[in-house]
Amino acid sequence: MSLCSQVKRFIENGVDASLSDQDKRAALNFSAAEGHDQVVDYLLASKASAGSCDVCISCFKELLF
Numbered sequence: 001m002s003l004c005s006q007v008k009r010f011i012e013n014g015v016d017a018s019l020s021d022q023d024k025r026a027a028l029n030f031s032a033a034e035g036h037d038q039v040v041d042y043l044l045a046s047k048a049s050a051g052s053c054d055v056c057i058s059c060f061k062e063l064l065f
Contacts, residue, residue: 004038007031017048 007027011017020026028048031039 002038003036004042007039007042011042011046017043017046 018026018028020029026049028040028043031043
């Protein structure tokens with residue numbers, strides 16, 4: 001089963017698409033940081049919160065250089 005299929009199953013079974021961990025990092029943040037485009041698209045379609053931002057230093061450096 002693909003990661004996106006697993007996420008869909010969780011959401012379809014009532015898991016909140018905007019849940020975050022103790023550091024306030026949401027599934028949307030993790031999925032985007034790991035390059036899981038299909039999961040990101042599904043979470044956004046499921047109304048997952050995109051308001052929080054989890055900036056990774058190495059990602060930020062890549063944007064600058």
